Amino acid sequence: MSNYRCAIIGIGARGTHQAEMLQRIPELDLVTLCDIDSERLQAAGERFGVEALYTDLDAMLAQQPPDIVYIMTLPTVRVEPVIKCARAGVKAVTMEKPMALRPSEAEAMAVAAAETGCLMAVNHQRRYMPHYQQFRQLLADGCIGQIKFMRATSFSNSLLEMGGHMMDGLLMFLQEADPVQVWATSAGAKGFQNIIQHYAPRQTLARILFPGRLEVLWIHSQDTVNTLGESTCYMHLEYDFWGTEGYAWHTQNEGWGYQRHDMAEPNGGPTSWADDNERAQVEFTRAVGKWLDDPAAEHENSLERSLRGFNTLMGMCKSSLTGQPWQYGTPVTDQDIDDLQALMEQREN
Numbered sequence: 001m002s003n004y005r006c007a008i009i010g011i012g013a014r015g016t017h018q019a020e021m022l023q024r025i026p027e028l029d030l031v032t033l034c035d036i037d038s039e040r041l042q043a044a045g046e047r048f049g050v051e052a053l054y055t056d057l058d059a060m061l062a063q064q065p066p067d068i069v070y071i072m073t074l075p076t077v078r079v080e081p082v083i084k085c086a087r088a089g090v091k092a093v094t095m096e097k098p099m100a101l102r103p104s105e106a107e108a109m110a111v112a113a114a115e116t117g118c119l120m121a122v123n124h125q126r127r128y129m130p131h132y133q134q135f136r137q138l139l140a141d142g143c144i145g146q147i148k149f150m151r152a153t154s155f156s157n158s159l160l161e162m163g164g165h166m167m168d169g170l171l172m173f174l175q176e177a178d179p180v181q182v183w184a185t186s187a188g189a190k191g192f193q194n195i196i197q198h199y200a201p202r203q204t205l206a207r208i209l210f211p212g213r214l215e216v217l218w219i220h221s222q223d224t225v226n227t228l229g230e231s232t233c234y235m236h237l238e239y240d241f242w243g244t245e246g247y248a249w250h251t252q253n254e255g256w257g258y259q260r261h262d263m264a265e266p267n268g269g270p271t272s273w274a275d276d277n278e279r280a281q282v283e284f285t286r287a288v289g290k291w292l293d294d295p296a297a298e299h300e301n302s303l304e305r306s307l308r309g310f311n312t313l314m315g316m317c318k319s320s321l322t323g324q325p326w327q328y329g330t331p332v333t334d335q336d337i338d339d340l341q342a343l344m345e346q347r348e349n
């Protein structure tokens with residue numbers, strides 16, 4: 001990989017984690033930090049040996065334009081810095097999830113990527129866990145025959161908090177299949193008010209149809225199977241698959257495996273958030289550098305892939321609003337999301 005100059009915008013919890021992971025990749029040199037909190041910025045600068053510190057993104061882009069920018073702010077500060085970086089000539093941008101809060105924001109980022117050629121990736125790092133890739137390959141090779149039914153479950157504070165990761169893994173394990181239709185119901189106005197600013201319903205139950213009569217049951221809630229009593233959203237994520245020749249599963253912090261009808265014992269292995277997360281973040285980060293070396297080779301988490309997942313989440317919101325199935329590709333507007341919030345609040349009052 002060539003050498004690249006890197007910057008982090010937002011040096012909070014995730015930004016600090018990103019800086020730690022960058023220290024493990026010698027070709028990616030962290031040269032600039034930007035945060036509106038000057039005390040936090042100063043402390044991070046000292047800790048990571050970075051001298052170019054900015055509280056203002058415009059000044060940073062004018063004086064120290066980097067090759068790669070990691071945007072690690074909360075989602076209310078996402079679309080604007082992404083677009084500013086792309087238009088200032090930054091070659092690659094990664095952004096934390098959720099990639100957007102509103103359909104218009106995702107659309108604006110896609111336009112900026114197309115117009116500037118800036119490579120964009122969304123931080124769904126689980127794709128870089130080795131067992132995610134191994135499991136995807138086994139499913140593609142037909143380890144349980146043709147998948148007919150899948151269940152995806154996760155603990156939820158908001159559809160846009162853990163839902164993005166859950167959707168991204170789902171699409172990865174289904175080999176990037178295009179959803180056809182979503183029929184959903186949502187509850188929990190609190191998700192629109194939550195303190196981490198991921199404004200979306202708290203719980204969503206959905207049926208997603210894919211080509212080949214494949215049906216997915218999506219349960220994103222505080223009381224999904226195996227999440228009862230959990231308090232942290234990101235520690236639970238489970239996928240179960242029923243195929244024509246057997247059953248397969250992938251459970252975060254527990255294990256993955258498959259068993260065909262003709263197998264006496266399942267095949268599989270363990271999963272561990274503690275062991276897997278850092279490794280995945282390093283590989284996600286390294287892959288952005290490699291992507292710049294060869295822009296024709298797609299990043300696992302390219303904006304294009306993440307958009308498919310985000311649009312499906314927005315489709316769940318639209319279906320929850322109308323009570324009707326939503327056909328993939330039909331429009332969802334910002335007003336739809338506002339109307340859904342009003343509906344959730346009205347139902348609770």
Ligand SMILES: NC(=O)c1ccc[n+]([C@@H]2O[C@H](COP(=O)([O-])OP(=O)(O)OC[C@H]3O[C@@H](n4cnc5c(N)ncnc54)[C@H](O)[C@@H]3O)[C@@H](O)[C@H]2O)c1
Nearest residue numbers: 010011012013014034035036037072073074075077096097
């Ligand atoms: N991928 C994952 O596994 C994962 C895990 C946890 C959190 N996240 C996501 O990471 C994102 C950040 O979460 P966090 O917990 O690090 O938040 P945080 O509040 O700890 O950090 C955000 C930082 O952004 C700074 N900031 C705010 N406005 C800014 C601006 N205009 N310019 C520059 N800096 C600005 C804040 O001062 C703060 O330091 C969230 O979207 C969250 O969903 C992802």
